[in-house]
Amino acid sequence: MSDVKTRIDQTLAIALKHAQGGDCPPRLAEAVEYAVFPGGARVRPQLCLAVAGACGARDSRVPLAAAAAIELMHCASLVHDDLPCFDNAPIRRGKPSVHATYGERLAVLAGDALIVLAFETLVREIETAPKAVTECLRILGRGVGMPHGISAGQAWECEPQVPLREYHQAKTGALFAAASMAGAAAVGEDIEPWRDLGQRLGEAYQVADDLQDVAGNAEKLGKPIAQDVRLGRPSAVSSDGIRGATEKLQRLVTLAVESIPDCPGATELRLLIALEAKRFVPESLAQHVA
Amino acid sequence: MSDVKTRIDQTLAIALKHAQGGDCPPRLAEAVEYAVFPGGARVRPQLCLAVAGACGARDSRVPLAAAAAIELMHCASLVHDDLPCFDNAPIRRGKPSVHATYGERLAVLAGDALIVLAFETLVREIETAPKAVTECLRILGRGVGMPHGISAGQAWECEPQVPLREYHQAKTGALFAAASMAGAAAVGEDIEPWRDLGQRLGEAYQVADDLQDVAGNAEKLGKPIAQDVRLGRPSAVSSDGIRGATEKLQRLVTLAVESIPDCPGATELRLLIALEAKRFVPESLAQHVA
Numbered sequence: 001m002s003d004v005k006t007r008i009d010q011t012l013a014i015a016l017k018h019a020q021g022g023d024c025p026p027r028l029a030e031a032v033e034y035a036v037f038p039g040g041a042r043v044r045p046q047l048c049l050a051v052a053g054a055c056g057a058r059d060s061r062v063p064l065a066a067a068a069a070i071e072l073m074h075c076a077s078l079v080h081d082d083l084p085c086f087d088n089a090p091i092r093r094g095k096p097s098v099h100a101t102y103g104e105r106l107a108v109l110a111g112d113a114l115i116v117l118a119f120e121t122l123v124r125e126i127e128t129a130p131k132a133v134t135e136c137l138r139i140l141g142r143g144v145g146m147p148h149g150i151s152a153g154q155a156w157e158c159e160p161q162v163p164l165r166e167y168h169q170a171k172t173g174a175l176f177a178a179a180s181m182a183g184a185a186a187v188g189e190d191i192e193p194w195r196d197l198g199q200r201l202g203e204a205y206q207v208a209d210d211l212q213d214v215a216g217n218a219e220k221l222g223k224p225i226a227q228d229v230r231l232g233r234p235s236a237v238s239s240d241g242i243r244g245a246t247e248k249l250q251r252l253v254t255l256a257v258e259s260i261p262d263c264p265g266a267t268e269l270r271l272l273i274a275l276e277a278k279r280f281v282p283e284s285l286a287q288h289v290a
Numbered sequence: 291m292s293d294v295k296t297r298i299d300q301t302l303a304i305a306l307k308h309a310q311g312g313d314c315p316p317r318l319a320e321a322v323e324y325a326v327f328p329g330g331a332r333v334r335p336q337l338c339l340a341v342a343g344a345c346g347a348r349d350s351r352v353p354l355a356a357a358a359a360i361e362l363m364h365c366a367s368l369v370h371d372d373l374p375c376f377d378n379a380p381i382r383r384g385k386p387s388v389h390a391t392y393g394e395r396l397a398v399l400a401g402d403a404l405i406v407l408a409f410e411t412l413v414r415e416i417e418t419a420p421k422a423v424t425e426c427l428r429i430l431g432r433g434v435g436m437p438h439g440i441s442a443g444q445a446w447e448c449e450p451q452v453p454l455r456e457y458h459q460a461k462t463g464a465l466f467a468a469a470s471m472a473g474a475a476a477v478g479e480d481i482e483p484w485r486d487l488g489q490r491l492g493e494a495y496q497v498a499d500d501l502q503d504v505a506g507n508a509e510k511l512g513k514p515i516a517q518d519v520r521l522g523r524p525s526a527v528s529s530d531g532i533r534g535a536t537e538k539l540q541r542l543v544t545l546a547v548e549s550i551p552d553c554p555g556a557t558e559l560r561l562l563i564a565l566e567a568k569r570f571v572p573e574s575l576a577q578h579v580a
Contacts, residue, residue, distance in 0.1 A: 022438060113439075
């Protein structure tokens with residue numbers, strides 16, 4: 001595991017310890033831990049820390065808190081999205097989903113508790129850098145709440161008409177944009193120049209997810225494939241075809257890389273993003289993406 | 291409607307407007323509004339404002355934001371508690387519950403969005419009084435999160451052994467305690483002397499709820515009665531009987547009133563709490579409570 005992932009996981013573990021203390025109901029304490037560990041790729045918190053690093057972060061306390069808060073929100077959204085009323089997903093990150101293991105009630109509550117814990121994790125650092133943390137709290141709220149955060153994105157699935165762009169921007173783009181902007185905010189930089197990086201990467205990630213859904217390998221992916229098709233959900237593949245979606249993915253990654261503003265570590269960050277984004281593409285489609 | 295309730299509702303309406311703007315999915319925007327309006331008794335935000343007033347609040351912006359945040363959390367918990375996997379409640383506040391009206395998926399998302407909105411509503415006032423709002427954010431997190439907030443309280447229902455005191459303290463007491471402490475914090479007062487008031491009132495309210503469940507009037511209550519019995523849930527009535535529970539309720543209200551610390555408006559607050567608490571008791575049992 002990379003050094004960065006280790007530090008993210010350590011920060012998440014400390015956040016969970018605060019939540020699990022005292023007379024916490026034991027099964028809830030277990031369920032939130034199960035939802036957070038072992039993690040997936042930790043893409044969003046890594047993006048947050050990469051932006052903070054490129055901006056020249058000297059102290060990593062606030063960036064790490066922001067990164068952990070973003071990941072806790074992501075874990076919460078996975079737990080709720082997997083519920084029987086949504087995807088009814090039996091598998092997540094290569095093991096039975098939270099509701100499959102702990103039941104629906106604890107899955108609802110674990111998701112709720114993780115949302116709260118995300119805010120608490122940031123608030124805990126507020127004295128370290130009041131303005132930076134306040135900005136991160138605002139970004140976090142906008143990234144997950146209404147009208148344009150990931151909960152709104154998920155809610156587009158409950159509308160009779162789904163505008164694909166708004167749906168993808170909110171469902172996935174919003175938390176990626178929050179990750180890149182929180183990285184900048186955590187070190188006191190302007191956030192707007194960093195919005196596009198996260199937004200484009202998030203859209204790319206969603207297109208990649210749609211592609212994985214038809215062309216991926218279930219075992220490697222850690223979740224069932226062809227869920228979107230089965231659930232009749234809007235997808236870049238159903239609207240643009242596999243080739244169209246693959247081209248779109250490539251275009252979005254290019255836009256993401258080009259959007260990176262001048263900063264002390266811009267060159268390294270551009271390289272890192274381009275490299276990491278290659279992993280988005282299912283192996284069976286890799287030849288389409290030069 | 292009392293002047294205080296009107297101001298709470300106005301603050302809630304403004305908070306919702308922030309959430310519903312832009313390209314918000316229309317049904318989610320409707321569902322959150324439906325979950326918050328028309329309200330119930332707004333007991334928790336009224337407690338918050340009453341404490342702030344008794345402490346000598348001069349400006350009501352932060353107390354109102356804290357009160358609204360507490361009520362948004364309460365509404366979120368009702369929406370999630372009513373879900374089929376918990377109470378499967380068809381009726382809430384005298385009308386079909388959120389999931390009965392908008393479906394389970396929008397009920398899960400509306401609850402999530404309301405939790406986020408509660409934090410956002412407080413963060414929006416942080417420049418007004420940074421220390422006071424930060425303290426309110428901490429109180430809010432503890433009141434709803436893990437290990438002792440209302441999500442943990444609800445999670446006790448998923449344990450094989452339920453310690454009744456911890457269950458009631460967390461499930462209902464925690465948000466009442468948050469309400470009274472946030473009222474003090476919002477005006478920069480010490481919060482610990484105010485914990486007992488909310489905690490005792492919350493426990494009293496939960497016992498009253500258990501009594502309503504067996505002795506209440508479904509129409510007046512706005513939700514079905516005998517749910518606890520039907521769901522085999524821990525209840526003060528099943529453990530102490532109707533008379534025992536009624537005596538316990540009276541004892542808790544007395545303890546609550548006696549706990550009010552010296553402050554500019556202590557006398558009025560003691561009177562107000564004693565009067566308001568009488569409404570907790572189902573009419574058919576009122577003769578037991580002198």
